[in-house]
Amino acid sequence: MSASTSSRPSPARHPSYAAVLRLPHARRTFLAALTARLSYGTVSLAVLLSVTRATGSYAVTGLVMALFGGAVVVLMPLRATLVDRYGPRRALPPMAAAYSAGLCLLAALTWRPGTPPAALAPAAALCGCVAPPLGPTMRAVWGGLADDPALLPRAYSLDGVAEELLFVSGPALVGLLLRFGPPPAGLLLSAVLMLAGTCAFVLSPAVREVRPHQRETGRPRGRFPAAPVVAAVGLGLALSAADLLVMAFAAQRSYGDEVVPWVLGGLSAGSAVGGLLNGAVEWRRPAGERLAWLLLGLGAALGAAGLAPGVWTLAGAMTVAGACVAPTLTTAYLLADGTAAEGARARAGAWVNAAVNSGSSGGSVVAGLLVGSVPLWVCFALSGGVAVVAAVVVRAVSRSRA
Template sequence: MSATISPCPPNAPRRPSYAAVLRVPHARRTFTAALAARLSYGTVSLAVLLSVTRATGSYAASGAVMAVFGASAVFLMPLRAALVDRYGPRRTLFPMAALYGALLCVLAALTWRPGASPVVLAAAAALTGACAPPLGPAMRAVWAELVDDRRLLQRAYSMDGVAEELLYVSGPALVGVLLRFGPPAAGVLLSAVLMVTGTRAFVTSPAMSGTGHPKPGAARRGRRLPAGLLRPVVAAAGLGLALSGVELLVLAFAAQRSYGDAVVPWILGALSAGSAVGGLLNGAVEWRAPARVRLPWLLVGLGLALSAAGLARGPWTLAAVMACTGAFVAPTLTTAYLLADETAQEGARTRAGAWVNAAVNAGTSVGSVAAGLLVGQLPLGLCFVLAGAVAAGSAAVAVAAPR
């Protein structure tokens, strides 16, 4: 992918809409199939967590299994994405999805009844995560192939990001419904079915007809982060670090003030709602400043809003501040993906998006550990300020990163 921004075609609308994104040839079918497959990622975490807990009777074991599952999925993602760039999505994504689905079935079989060995479960989870297809980066690479107008691409990325966030909200709810009719392992099987069938529909879309040519060198470069991607990757990691402790901080806020756990979902829901609204507004705005300029300012705004959460005195005040914080989340991530696409080398779009995706998840994992150590040791208001400072500090690091 060249760093040059494609000019708008002469017949492009002055203000392209979200409906115009779905009118792009083959976009609706491809996007729907990708969402069906990515819903698997929305259901699998809770399903595996509950299944392992039920099978072992140990929260420590379930936490360890989820840690190795997440680590293998996140840290090997750039390498898997490089394989997609090298050999094409049609040759790589479905074999990954089939193997991932088969290993999920193994996990479901191991956890169907109590008594499973935590060591065996951890090994199976590590293998499963290592095969997880990079569907998000692959879909964004397809958007970049389908859409020439950079303004329309911004709307496509915003719509994609908001839809993905909704999948992570609806996925656990779907597992909750399934638990009324079967054991948690049934949710693991559902995740396997969604992944295999959705990926099959995705790779057979006509939009994939021109994306299957090998790109020499992409797989060899997959292990190293290109210098041009430092700014979006640092920003994404800072976003993950800053937001990683929010759930724990909100839970501690409710406990300290004796509001009860019932207010926690509403407060976290306000964060998700704010992110969805912010993402849609970000995609609709005709930005004059380029993505590399907007990205640090979005992080600063997120940091200030998150710091202000430490001043909240009641649950509804905190929910309002969380909604304001969320308004910066999806725009920050969307802008990071846009910048990664602009700076990606030719034939390396999937890998570029995968580096950003991996950075967010890695930041979330590391930050969750740090938040667990700090909550209870420091005043809660200071914890919110520190989380905001992480976002603002990552903005400064991103600005200093080489272009």
């Protein structure tokens, strides 16, 4: 947070989430950003179903999904740098237009079966390369909207919980759409959401006030957000195996597959509640210290989940683990924002976003190799251990940079 922001007087002793939404232009800007970000909640399932239907090959589908997801993650800091350099109003619309055009092309290619993979792979990679960094940009805009320093943690918590709900509701929206049209219709819906939401977002007065930043020669760039990135990688690695481990737990104890959504729903519900509570508390300890304790809590809960005697005990442990997820991510974003140089806030947030997604992708591969080869409780313990190791590293980095 900039010095000018932190020196402003606080208009409320304990500002609430309602106070965040009462900020000038906050509701309009936030709703537009959420509309565009809902595209990311719908697109993964739409790509999965569309490519599988068009090719009949899970191997091709996996390749296309990997190209799409990899391009989104790897190039996100670069796209966020363009937003910092040229401003959201100049950088985001071309990205949104290219992304939406790529999705429309992918929908056209998958509308009928028999499309060769050589045509699908470049279209998916194109979409991933130009995906607009709306999450990091919205968090940078929150920094300008929140004139009271105490409001920024609440704004980030609200943003994080809303984003998580988008990724829960997005697949449900695609499922509803499938009752009226083929899977590529989900790609068209994702394109419309992105283009319409981004246009409304950049037309908001709050976004118009975000000016492009040209870095001056000799001016410090700001520190790389090492502690937030380590925390995000640890979080992604620890949670990447959750779906697979819960499914293996249910199969090992002869529960039906129908219990899996309930257990994973507990993880999501715990995350939402934890995120809201985290934003409502007036924390006195530094963000780096809180981040380490949250990762320790996540690791302990995941380790305990492996010792659960039954599915409902497992659901309880996963709910406790979930209560640490959104606060960890929100605190990581806040810490990254606090170390960012002026004009580099979107890029700092993008590094955290890319880190958690990279950790999630890499951990899924390792989990797939371990499940079935070692006892399930060991898999849970390793998953929790990753979070604990990340907590130790975060604490050490935070102390060295204090």
